[in-house]
Amino acid sequence: MSDRGAADGTTASDAATPLDTVTRIDEDAVESIIERARAAGRTTLTEAESKSLLDAAGIETPDRAVVADAEEAITAAEAIGYPVVAKVSSPAVTHKTEWADGAGVALDLADADAVADATDAIREAAAAEGIEAEVLIEDAAALDAGTELIVGGMNTPSFGPVALVGLGGVFTEVYEDVAHRIAPVTAAEARAAVESLTAAPLLSGYRGRPPGDVDALVETVQAVGDLLVEAPAIDEIDVNPVLVSPDGAVALDALVVLAE
Amino acid sequence: MNVGSLFQPASIAVVGASRAPEKIGHQVLVNLRPFDGTIHPVNPSAEGEIFGREFVASVTEIDDDVDLALVAVPAPVVPDVIEECAAAGVDAAVIYAGGFAEAGPEGEDRQDRVVETATDHGMAVLGPNTSGFVIPGDGLCGSFASGVEEVPAGGTCVIAQSGGVAHSLAFQTLREGRGLSAMVGLGNRATVGFPEAIGHFDDHAATDAIVLHVEGTDRGRELLEASRAADTPVIAYKVGESDVGAFAESHTGALTGDHELYLAGFEQYGIPTVESTRELLDGAAVLGDGPLPAGPNVGVITAQAGPGIIIADRIQRSGGRLPELADATSEEIAGILPGITYAENPIDTGRPMPEFGDVVAAVAADDAVDVVLVNELYEDALGLPVDRMRSLVETVEKPIVFATDGPPADFEDDVAALEEMGIPVFHSPERAADVVSLLARYGALADGGRQEPNDERQEPSDDGTADSTGVNADV
Known part of the structure; x- marks a missing residue:
């Protein structure tokens, strides 16, 4: 991201205070997944590795x-x-x-x-x-049993870790129906982000669709934000789609990119 | 770092002071004339006096303790001048020249040198690439621009990334007779950026509202934290929508632009944003003067239907709500005005009338209403309901905004009386609606994020400074 004008001269890095996170992350598991990829000279994790990382953050993934x-x-x-x-x-x-x-x-x-x-x-x-x-x-997930969302996050120059939630699936970048929050994200903030989406009514059983487990989606948004906070080695997390059904929120595909 | 030496100096050195009227170093001296502290003109190639003060060759030759150096020399010599200032124990500096981080590798090197010296010596450096700052109430004009010294003292503090925008805002308040508590152009933010400026002016007694003009900063998170930690109301105007995310490996990267993050971040941290300099100043005037709104619900009372529709549309479009009034309120209004045109919110009395003020009071007293907007065109025979409003503001702690118009000479006394009692008056339905929409958004954020910034996490520290995160802020 460009900084219009010019870069700031001073930074906060000398006064770093840890950010509080709420979800429980298996830090050893996260570290070993990242180390393995690094050892192989890769910054892009495979889907299986990415999902193991999500598992370590308590996000539900398919068997x-x-x-x-x-x-x-x-x-x-x-x-x-x-x-x-x-x-x-x-x-x-x-x-x-x-x-x-x-x-x-x-x-x-x-x-x-x-x-x-x-x-x-x-x-x-x-x-x-x-x-x-x-x-x-x-x-195999039954896609018609729920609504496809995207949950993502990235480390940004200006704000550090941020999380995103939006309408997922193949039309994600067509509609660009997304909301961002600075991580770590509180449950109330994640819920407000979800409710701000144009697609939000789809999660409450719009015209007979299965309603979504919004609590599980909110936890997924928080967990992705927390992963970025806990593991600065991660640059980007893309979970698309997250299938949100009455039974929960499941990460059906995932891409994790590490910092160079 | 002592930001106080920058904004409240007792002694100032003007480096590059000049007798030539076209030089910045001359205009700075001219602008400093109302300042009642000590002024030292510094210029190695000048001798004698200017404005009754003796030239010295270098800041290192000043016997006095110098709090602030106003550096009006060209970019190539600035790093050396800052080193001299540091050696002389000067606490703060303003660097006006451009040609630093905004101007390619050579400029970046220059700025790096300045930042290194300033950081090593704890100097508060405003700029480079700025027009400076003005604190009208102290007669302190640390700007080289002509005319800003005429801006009257007021309650609004402008902190702008661009010196040009800062001055534009200053002249707007001059024209409207509102004035400023302070005006700061941050420029390249060597060591004084948004967090430092917000922190200082949050504690500034004359400041009752802080407005931010933001283009972009590496320290976005600190900016948000400082804004949230401030006790003074803060409003932000983020510009530069065309900045796009530089990350495209993922959907997330493609969907995450800098501008969206600022807007989402301000909302998350409880800071309302606006989309014009006018809204910024109108909002500051209203938030600074009157009671703060407790929520987003607007009660509208109009004496003319047409402007009332414009107002209702505009408020609802930009996040405000027009709640239903309590039955008791509707009954009270029907009692005041039998056969009233429309006794629901927005209330339309159909025309100005002697009872108009009582209707306003009935709506203002309703618990469903957080903000009151009154629209009434001026009629000579009735005037504006000044007396009724005076008793109302004593009993109801809610922001009340008036929209009115008429022949200026006829109604200026009534307008002045309303403003005197903390009821701001605007002369178009849109302008009043826009500022009320901002109040509604402020109220909604106050209701949600602002009061409890972290429902399950640590609070910002009590001393008014946000907890720094340090996360990637130095990239």
């Missing part, structure tokens, strides 16, 4: 496993329960849906054959591109 081949994939799928989704898991692939003509994401896999086919397709496409890739097998 999942990262597997190497079709046999492991079927074992994982049976443990998770059908239907499942299969997604390419590789540091070399950040835009999974656009990757390899759509082979990167296979939704609604209802049986072992479908899981095996999808897994093989991902492995073949990876081999064709000459990249290392594993496969993420994950519990």
